Amino acid sequence: METNAQPPMRILVIVAHPDDIEFGMGGSVARWADEGAEVFFCMVTDGSAGSNEPGVDLRALAERRRQEQLEAAAILGVREVRFLGYRDGVLQPTMELRRELTRLIRELRPFRVVCQDPTLVFWQDGYINHPDHRAAGEAAIYAVFPSAETRPIFPELADEGFEPHHVSELYLNFSPQANHFVDISATMDRKIAALLCHRSQVGPEAEQWVRQWDAEAGKAAGFPYAESFRVMRFIPDK
Numbered sequence: 001m002e003t004n005a006q007p008p009m010r011i012l013v014i015v016a017h018p019d020d021i022e023f024g025m026g027g028s029v030a031r032w033a034d035e036g037a038e039v040f041f042c043m044v045t046d047g048s049a050g051s052n053e054p055g056v057d058l059r060a061l062a063e064r065r066r067q068e069q070l071e072a073a074a075i076l077g078v079r080e081v082r083f084l085g086y087r088d089g090v091l092q093p094t095m096e097l098r099r100e101l102t103r104l105i106r107e108l109r110p111f112r113v114v115c116q117d118p119t120l121v122f123w124q125d126g127y128i129n130h131p132d133h134r135a136a137g138e139a140a141i142y143a144v145f146p147s148a149e150t151r152p153i154f155p156e157l158a159d160e161g162f163e164p165h166h167v168s169e170l171y172l173n174f175s176p177q178a179n180h181f182v183d184i185s186a187t188m189d190r191k192i193a194a195l196l197c198h199r200s201q202v203g204p205e206a207e208q209w210v211r212q213w214d215a216e217a218g219k220a221a222g223f224p225y226a227e228s229f230r231v232m233r234f235i236p237d238k
């Protein structure tokens, strides 16, 4: 029997919407899970703005998207998905959201937090970054630092029993300053399968352009398929 086995690495991925992870980093998540990491997802919004049909039942849509996300997470090997239930489309990086994310970080105590890069406003000349992505990313990075590791911030969390926690790594997805490429060639098929679970949002045609994107990212790194991140590492004070 092994006596000095390392505990698995814990990774917490925080994003605005169901499907954000599968588009941007599903291959990396599957790879980390394959390598033995315990991966947790946190969906900040309920995904209820994911339809332009007039008169659509938003509560039913949110429930459908929750089921799609659970199905996708199972394919990627994720341990648990948390849903915070904020309204889709109008997310703000409030102190309330920062407190909730701080509580989650202190509860799960991840080594690595992954979130959306809040500094991205425009992607090249063709896309305005969704404001929910920026809001979720901003709340997440400030939950990582300083809130999660600083006892006097949100003293009510310490009163609830959530002790401070230092996050060692931050991975920012969809970043204009990517400095790290994950080879997802072995998990690309599972990424596509997980993405296509989001049937209320994407059809089979999504496969072609997602493969194209990830092949493009791979070219820069010398892999058949890759996903990119801006990675930051934090040395503890003590």
Ligand SMILES: [Zn+2]
Binding pocket: 016, 017, 019, 020, 130, 133
């Ligand atoms: Zn999104």
